[in-house]
Amino acid sequence: MEPSSLFVNTSRGPLVVEEDLVGILRAGKIKGAVLDVFNLEPLPADGEWRRSDGGTDGKSRVLVTPHIPFVEESVMKGFYEQQAGELLRWSREEALKNTMY
Structure with missing residues (x-):
């Protein structure tokens, strides 16, 4: 190098x-x-x-760095918004958007 x-x-x-x-x-x-x-x-x-x-x-x-390079405000905001949306859909018995089978 x-x-x-x-x-x-x-x-x-x-x-x-x-x-x-x-x-x-x-x-x-x-x-x-x-x-x-x-x-x-x-x-x-x-x-x-x-x-x-x-x-x-x-x-x-x-x-x-502490093995979390992806953690920044915009990433975490998107993550929490996605999770909140999934919980809301689940509580309404709607299809989830982010599932893995």
Whole structure:
């Protein structure tokens, strides 16, 4: 990866060898990482990724999110509106719109 690269993993923690990524970040070989998933979840209280420097000694930037990247106001508003609509249809014994069989 180029030194200006930003590594992003929002997929599956085990896809990444975390020890290797920490080494790359500590060496400052890439600009940083954004991580939403990890090999071990929840993260241990004393884990490498919970350190204030993200385990990189300040050479690269690290952003850690709590495995909920999709949660923003507009998404949650739509979700709750959809669920309220389904409950209303259910209470009226109407056909539901969002069913899986």
